[in-house]
Amino acid sequence: MNLKICLWGLVALSCTAGSCKSLFQPAVPGPEAPKRAPSEPPRIPDPDAEAAEVPSGYRVEAVVTDLTYPSSIDFDDEGNMFVAEAGHVYGDGAAPARILRFSSAGDVHVVAEQLQGPVTDILWHDGKLFISHKGKISVLRGEGKVEDLVTHLPSLGDHHNNQLALGPDAKIYFGQGVATNSGVVGIDNFLFLWLAKYPDFHDKPAKDVRLRGETFTTINPTMLGDAKATKLARTAAFSPFGAGDPKDNVVRGTVKANGTILRMNPDGSALGVYAWGLRNPFGVAWGPDGKLYVSDNGYDERGTRPIANAPDFLWVVRKGGWYGFPDFVGGVPVTDKRFKPKHDAQPTFLMAEHPPVERPFLARPVHAALTKLDFSPGGPFGFKGHLFMGELGEMTPVTGQAGNPPAGFQVVRIDPKTGETPTFFKAKAQALGPQGFEYVATAGPKRPVDVRFSPDGKALYVVDLGAYATLETAVPLPAPFEGTGVVWRIVKERTGDVSPPAGLSVKPGATLNGNGRRQ
Helix, strand or coil, X not given: CCHHHHHHHHHHCEEECCEEECCCCCCCCCCCCCCCCCCCCCCCCCCCHHHEECCCCEEEEEXXXXXXXXXXXXXXXXXXXXXXXXXXXXXXXXXXXXXXXXXXXXXXXXXXXCCCCCEEEEEEECCEEEEEECCEEEEECCCCCEEEEECXXXXXXXXXXXXXXXXXCCCEEEEECCXXXXXXXXXXXXXXXXXXXXXXXXXXXXXXXXXXCCEEEEECHHHHCCCCCCCEEEEECCCCCCCCCCCCCEECCCCCCCCEEEEECCCCCCCEEEEECCCCEEEEEECCCCCEXXXXXXXXXXXXXXXXXXXXXXXXXXXXXXXXXXXXECCEECCCHHHCCCCCCCCCCCECCCCCECCCCEEEEECCCEEEEEECCCHHHCCCCCEEEEECCCCCCCCCCCCCCCCCCEEEEECCCCCCCCEEEEECHHHCCCCCCCCXXXXXXXXXXXXXXXXXXXXXXXXXXXXXXXXXXXCCEEEECCCCEEEEEEEECCCCCCCCCCCEECCCCCCCCCECECC
């Protein structure tokens, strides 16, 4: 069988309740006229602060360049800066996952490596560096000594365990994403390359869930490598691919559940569920008002149960709250006509019963891809108590239709008292790349994934994942560009310099044991 034709057969069809329907439209172009990848990749210019836009009275500079998929930043008690390179990103699962330490003198050392990519966050607390990486929360106890505190988190699917935050109760809080787009394992998860590796993996709820009993029938992608495999597979929500609904339609809850805010003691003990029913709670931060703020990525228009036009949300999360996954979008049921995909049936409920559903603090544009959070401590930088949040930017066509203009690719400033959300940091319009590669071939910021204020409060550091394209080929192709990640620093004019000095460079694949300055 022709592999391309076979893949298109898998992608194009899905059946539910006995009738076939489009699975991946409009996320994937039609097979009759597939687009092609460019004959050569775009040229990625060197980072240039002149290509970045910040408010009047502030200035920006690139302080670390040539990073490979950086995801996280934090500072120790002596002002040394730690930066994590994520390792795994879609399109490159083999990049090294490691943590670098930059001293104020410009020395650069690898302090941890061979982590489970992706590394999604790091947190300095009580003289130790805590690490959130795939399926684990670990702690760095001295250079190269990584000790696992919590393991076997449900992070083998689309999303992972995410940002760490120290709570007012001295516990560590973190987000845990869901396995699938909207509760049902499907062919999109095969294309994301995890279904074949982990065929029994699926979403797990934090509390007992009673299902309506609906199952979804799709072509079975495993038949590509198994002549004995059935051509069709029937899958229920919160079940492995090809598994039907339980006889009593009840899925039992567990602590290591998907779509949750989890918390633990700093030694890893007493792991528990704080809130549930989120989709991908990526950013987690306690505000000076004593409230827990969480950024959450909305549903995509893909998979066996596509949901269209779902915004991203910022929540104020309360203990025990339920936030709607998999049947609500910001407190609105998925049965509302605004969420109907262009080429699919209206989504229906998976759960037979629902707890009271929470309402979001703030909605952001569809596919803005909200990332991590930090609050300004005030002082020289200003905006005391305001929340700064990264927006990675849309991943269309993988996630659904593109916006116009495209969403995300910036850092926003949020006033918790008014909800006003102006842009604070982005690439200048005149510095964007050519059409289709605007935030790929630019010397300005591309995909902000982390924001962190320096310990002295003088500077906001922004971690930029780097150039990342999603090519509109017959099957959408993610194309990350290694070595294009940047750490940007934003300060108010005339507030003085803060460590580390500008101009550090990390060459892809380099072994670092001296200063990392560009040669």
